[in-house]
Amino acid sequence: MKRMMLLSAALSLVAGSAAAQSLPDLMKQMIAAWNKPTEPFRVIDNIYYVGTNGLASYLIATPQGHILIDTVMPESTAQIESSIGKLGFKVADIKYIINTHAHIDHTGGLAQIKQETGAQMVAGAKDVPLLEGGFYPGREEEKHLNFPPVKVDRAVREGDTVVLGGVTLTAHETPGHSPGCTSWTTSVKDGDATRSVIFFCSATVALNQLVGRPTYPGIVDDYKKTYAWAKTVHPDIMLAPHPEMYGMADKRAKIVAGEPSPFVRPGEFNAYLDRLETQFNEGLAKQTAALQSSK
Template sequence: MGRMALLGMSLVLGSTALLAQAASDDPLLKPIEPEFAQRWLTPQPATRIHGRTWLVGFGGLNVALIKTSAGLILIDGAVPQSVADLKANIRSAGFDIRDVRLILSTEPHYDHAGGLAALARDSGATVLASAPAVAVLRAGRSGADDPQMAWLPPLPSPARLRAVKDGETIRLGDTGVTAIATPGHTAGSMSWRWKSCEEGRCLPIVFASSLNPVAAPGYRFSDPAHAATVRSFRRSIARMKRLDCGILLSAHPDQSGGDAKLARFLQQPRPNPFVDARACRVYGERFEGLLDRKLAEETKASAADHDFQ
């Protein structure tokens, strides 16, 4: 290898090392649960799903991008260590992070909200979330009303936060996105709905928060102290089942079959496999069944413990 080639390689390696060092020194990019989170970060190409709606996230974490006449809207921000790849996906779609005006949050857990602070800083955008989620994002940590609180690490807090109400429509240019409260998985969980048009056909798109009844060890949904959380879950599930939903995108794509749909879409986009008027109902029914099973298992385990005593 010639001297110039060696010099070029040294410069590249040096630049890479400097970038890595800069990332490690940036508190907003400090990795959270890197080994565990890696399972969600399978690379995938930025993909236009319908009209001006894109997916720019990963195999296990959806991040949506909506192009409006007045800039971009992002939904969710994945984890801090994924921010550079997210911005690269946005660039590959032909956009710039500095054109993001709003970032909408589905839930204040690190896998969906860990990257919000860095993305908001780098874009100048405001992060919008439900009032309970804004409180968690400001504190950087979930409260006792979160079934997973005991095992959740802290996350960086975005500088610009604004609370939105259930049913409120957020407008940016020619696009309106409506907030749909879907608490349960977290007290502040919010789903988002907007209209997307393509070739004269307009469809309602829902980006759904998780409805998964998962909890840290020791937390029981069947505990009378948690009856309000179960009621929230049931209301959110019932609401999801009723939503007019031409396309469903879920925060974790595998929870709605979105991973399989994207694989088919990349092979054959027509007919669009994401278009499914039943998708929100099926999504709600799936987690209604999981919640029922969870409660039945807890009740059975409590009865067994009582019999043993």
């Protein structure tokens, strides 16, 4: 969370600055931390972490092929592919690529991996123009936020599913962070138990403008809808695009063969979303006050 807040602050410094031909040192440091390699590992059942040290990417392996959820920064695509190979899987066997939201730190390798594999690209319907245009909404002129455009093969909405090799992923519209921000739920085996899993999109304010000239129309209502929805779901396992969102490193260090999975944390998701809602309300109040004082 701290890294995301620092990066957002760095990006805000760059935004709109005529002198900003290169990224500030702080942003460079954050991106370096994001791109730092880490070893891939099995999270639980057939879900594997194949991202970098600071950005998550997940492989769901099945006998009929694999599902890849999110990529990372454009320059780190090779790390994802290497990690998949280290786990004994083939990049060529990826059948679906799913994107949770259309920001550069989660889309950088989509186009390349889609081209290499012929996998079907799946994303939230309202993020399709962003993915196919390769830009951050409301900041189209800020080229450092652009990413390689990718053609979306299937646009999903609430309740749509991706089914492969006995795995069913269900889409949930959780907009705000991006217009088509989409979270996905599924279930996994944990010994004799069945656990519910959420791949949460995000609900941080980040670079988004909420008032005045909002990042996109209806953004405030979208965030509120997402926070309301989050109170109705209670997953056993929370996964997300940034590993610090769910304490991935600490949990990973506690994995012991034959012992209960440290990733099973009922209630963690709801507590996290409660904190995000508080931060959102504070951010909305701050942006509103700044707008009023500027008039």
